[in-house]
Amino acid sequence: MTEFDAAALGAQTQYKLLIGSITPRPIALVTTLGAQGPNAAPFSFFNGVGSDPAMVMFSVGDTGGRVKDTIQNIREIPEFVVHIVSDAIRDKMNICAVEYPRGVNEIAEAGFTQVASRKVRPPRIAEAPVAFECRVLQTLELGHVPYHLVIGQVVYFHYHEGIVDERYYVDTGKIDPIGRLGGRGGYTRITDRFEMPRLKLGGGVVEG
Numbered sequence: 001m002t003e004f005d006a007a008a009l010g011a012q013t014q015y016k017l018l019i020g021s022i023t024p025r026p027i028a029l030v031t032t033l034g035a036q037g038p039n040a041a042p043f044s045f046f047n048g049v050g051s052d053p054a055m056v057m058f059s060v061g062d063t064g065g066r067v068k069d070t071i072q073n074i075r076e077i078p079e080f081v082v083h084i085v086s087d088a089i090r091d092k093m094n095i096c097a098v099e100y101p102r103g104v105n106e107i108a109e110a111g112f113t114q115v116a117s118r119k120v121r122p123p124r125i126a127e128a129p130v131a132f133e134c135r136v137l138q139t140l141e142l143g144h145v146p147y148h149l150v151i152g153q154v155v156y157f158h159y160h161e162g163i164v165d166e167r168y169y170v171d172t173g174k175i176d177p178i179g180r181l182g183g184r185g186g187y188t189r190i191t192d193r194f195e196m197p198r199l200k201l202g203g204g205v206v207e208g
């Protein structure tokens with residue numbers, strides 16, 4: 001084994017070990033709204049955290065002592081829209097990660113189509129195959145950077161046509177999501193999938 005005591009490592013090293021090891025990470029393209037207009041930015045410290053009600057989280061680190069626009073906006077309007085990043089919109093997502101000054105609308109910079117949300121004030125990106133309108137439940141400040149961990153409740157689900165069937169099964173292949181790997185430009189697609197049934201205690205597999 002190669003071993004490290006975290007106490008002996010700097011923050012940048014621990015970051016490299018985390019993002020190189022926790023892979024692939026889903027990517028949330030998050031839109032928010034503040035006094036200076038709409039904002040969009042991708043975050044791969046992202047996941048679902050519960051389903052009653054549906055809840056998601058993402059984590060935003062300050063950069064050079066600056067609180068990112070996403071967090072500044074959430075402080076003004078505690079609502080956001082999470083978009084799942086598909087292969088088709090990866091280049092536009094990447095433009096949204098540019099550290100533009102506050103007030104620049106990355107949705108427009110990237111050439112995305114901005115549409116009104118149903119239940120929250122921040123706009124939705126039409127090109128994203130999946131979008132969750134969310135209200136903030138809680139924000140936690142963590143660590144020295146600090147990181148702002150945002151937990152939100154999904155209040156409205158959007159899917160492009162043909163992704164969800166009448167029994168609410170989602171066809172992940174039709175979403176064609178990309179995931180983030182370690183390194184500066186590492187990403188993956190889900191083109192090599194397999195299925196493994198869930199095992200029952202005492203033998204057999206869980207149906208459905």
Ligand SMILES: Cc1cc2nc3c(=O)[nH]c(=O)nc-3n(C[C@H](O)[C@H](O)[C@H](O)COP(=O)(O)O)c2cc1C
Nearest residue numbers: 041042043044045059060061068069070097098099
């Ligand atoms: C794929 C991808 C994933 C990212 N994940 C994170 C993340 O989890 N946390 C974070 O603080 N920044 C992350 N970033 C960087 C932010 O997107 C970037 O700092 C962005 O400009 C912040 O925008 P804002 O100031 O408009 O909120 C990521 C960038 C990319 C391209």
